[in-house]
Amino acid sequence: METHFNQPQRQSPIGVFVIFFESVFQVLKATWPIILVTLLKAKPGAVFYSFLVFLGVVVFLGIYSFLKYRNFTFYIDDANDEFVIYDGIINKTKTTIQLHKIQQVNIKQSLIQRIIGVYALDIDTAGSENKEGNIKAISHELAVALKSKLLENERKVTDEVVVEEAKTESSVPFLKINLLSLLKIGITSDYVKSIGLILTFFFTAYENLHQAGAEDMINTEKIEGFVDQNSVWYSALVFVLLMFTVIFVINIARTLIKFFNYTVSQQKGSFVLSYGLINTKSTILKPEKVQITKVSQNYFQKKLNVLEIKIRQALSSEKHEKKAIIEIPGCNAHERDEILKLLFKELPQKGTMMQPNFRKLLFSVFLLIVVPLTGYWLLGTYADETLFDFINLAFVYVIFVFAILFFGFRNYRLFINSRHIIKQSGAWDIDNEIIPIEKIQAITTSQLFWHKSLNIGSLTLHTAGGNATFHLGQFDKINAYVNLWLYEIETSDSNWM
Numbered sequence: 286m287e288t289h290f291n292q293p294q295r296q297s298p299i300g301v302f303v304i305f306f307e308s309v310f311q312v313l314k315a316t317w318p319i320i321l322v323t324l325l326k327a328k329p330g331a332v333f334y335s336f337l338v339f340l341g342v343v344v345f346l347g348i349y350s351f352l353k354y355r356n357f358t359f360y361i362d363d364a365n366d367e368f369v370i371y372d373g374i375i376n377k378t379k380t381t382i383q384l385h386k387i388q389q390v391n392i393k394q395s396l397i398q399r400i401i402g403v404y405a406l407d408i409d410t411a412g413s414e415n416k417e418g419n420i421k422a423i424s425h426e427l428a429v430a431l432k433s434k435l436l437e438n439e440r441k442v443t444d445e446v447v448v449e450e451a452k453t454e455s456s457v458p459f460l461k462i463n464l465l466s467l468l469k470i471g472i473t474s475d476y477v478k479s480i481g482l483i484l485t486f487f488f489t490a491y492e493n494l495h496q497a498g499a500e501d502m503i504n505t506e507k508i509e510g511f512v513d514q515n516s517v518w519y520s521a522l523v524f525v526l527l528m529f530t531v532i533f534v535i536n537i538a539r540t541l542i543k544f545f546n547y548t549v550s551q552q553k554g555s556f557v558l559s560y561g562l563i564n565t566k567s568t569i570l571k572p573e574k575v576q577i578t579k580v581s582q583n584y585f586q587k588k589l590n591v592l593e594i595k596i597r598q599a600l601s602s603e604k605h606e607k608k609a610i611i612e613i614p615g616c617n618a619h620e621r622d623e624i625l626k627l628l629f630k631e632l633p634q635k636g637t638m639m640q641p642n643f644r645k646l647l648f649s650v651f652l653l654i655v656v657p658l659t660g661y662w663l664l665g666t667y668a669d670e671t672l673f674d675f676i677n678l679a680f681v682y683v684i685f686v687f688a689i690l691f692f693g694f695r696n697y698r699l700f701i702n703s704r705h706i707i708k709q710s711g712a713w714d715i716d717n718e719i720i721p722i723e724k725i726q727a728i729t730t731s732q733l734f735w736h737k738s739l740n741i742g743s744l745t746l747h748t749a750g751g752n753a754t755f756h757l758g759q760f761d762k763i764n765a766y767v768n769l770w771l772y773e774i775e776t777s778d779s780n781w782m
Contacts, residue, residue, distance in 0.1 A: 290361040300422025305350035458548035466615030471537035576750025597750035636702030646694040
């Protein structure tokens with residue numbers, strides 16, 4: 286069926302249910318501690334009145350969802366080459382997105398949308414963060430046709446081209462991440478992120494329960510009794526083992542849910558990436574819009590022959606940095622090389638190596654070891670002598686932090702060839718950030734006055750996908766490369782936007 290996008294279009298009628306369920310979920314997410322306390326501690330009469338309040342909220346959200354659906358329309362303004370969205374209930378808004386600024390169009394499907402049988406369409410731009418659109422409920426055929434129309438290189442296309450691109454949407458993938466590779470990634474990555482999630486969850490839950498007057502639901506006496514009955518080291522070991530068990534479970538679950546059935550296929554010079562178990566996502570990646578490509582691998586991943594690739598596109602704002610990053614998990618070395626060849630039309634090689642001055646390590650040791658230890662000694666000497674009872678922990682801290690700083694310094698390098706700059710960094714996860722020279726927008730060099738006699742300084746490469754900084758390298762060599770890069774950028778005819 287032919288679709289005329291120059292006429293106002295509505296979402297699917299059952300999109301009302303998508304808006305309704307998402308609104309209910311947001312309310313439950315914000316009020317679950319109060320609801321939990323009410324169910325567990327409130328009297329029967331209070332529970333009844335609470336149910337009436339909840340029922341009123343549900344009715345209100347139903348009316349809100351219907352009005353939200355009725356007032357949402359979208360169309361393509363062919364005369365001005367713009368995508369226009371009308372939205373709002375009381376305050377009506379008009380969002381206008383210039384077609385040439387559209388960087389990425391993603392087709393998504395949450396669990397609710399999968400049950401109902403509709404898809405969502407997200408539009409990301411390289412401009413202001415306000416100029417983005419989200420359509421919550423349209424059919425798959427309409428989503429594919431609209432996606433192809435919005436991403437056309439030529440502004441005016443025929444219906445036959447749209448139909449052809451819609452057919453090639455389901456092309457045969459050249460890369461598919463299997464379940465075993467995802468399991469390997471799940472147990473070898475994101476430890477710090479998982480610890481942060483666990484701590485954030487517990488602190489948030491405790492704070493919400495405290496505000497609701499139900500902190501006594503957390504039985505701290507059993508925890509204190511366990512610590513009293515056992516040694517501090519044994520209790521700490523049990524805590525660490527329990528923490529790592531939870532981390533492994535969270536990492537594996539998050540990786541499988543997010544990247545399940547990850548496939549990469551080619552479509553007219555672009556990549557089509559599809560993945561997701563509960564919330565499915567399909568996005569197009571254009572190699573010419575890639576700014577920075579980061580390849581990460583730690584010791585365990587190297588032994589298991591898996592790695593991670595993160596691709597940065599142009600940012601609309603720092604707030605949207607995560608949205609501009611595309612992740613490809615669980616690749617092996619051969620698949621990594623194939624992806625890099627498709628992105629850069631060649632395999633980037635590590636050319637001339639630039640090392641940092643040893644003062645970078647000394648400054649880090651001073652900042653992260655000497656200063657904290659000095660503060661610890663001063664507090665223990667003049668404020669509370671019992672702090673010296675934890676001297677063993679201070680010793681462990683010094684060894685751990687120094688090991689991280691040393692290996693981080695040893696891996697900190699800048700590699701330069703005729704077309705690419707590769708920054709290597711990391712103590713455990715070794716990151717290699719690949720930056721094509723023609724994608725550099727600006728270059729900043731800096732040198733502290735006491736570094737002039739030492740001939741050391743810092744370099745920052747600015748791209749539309751973020752910055753890359755190399756600290757305390759040989760400054761005359763940095764300046765020589767900067768002059769060469771600026772000349773190459775000025776004479777380049779690359780059109781990556």
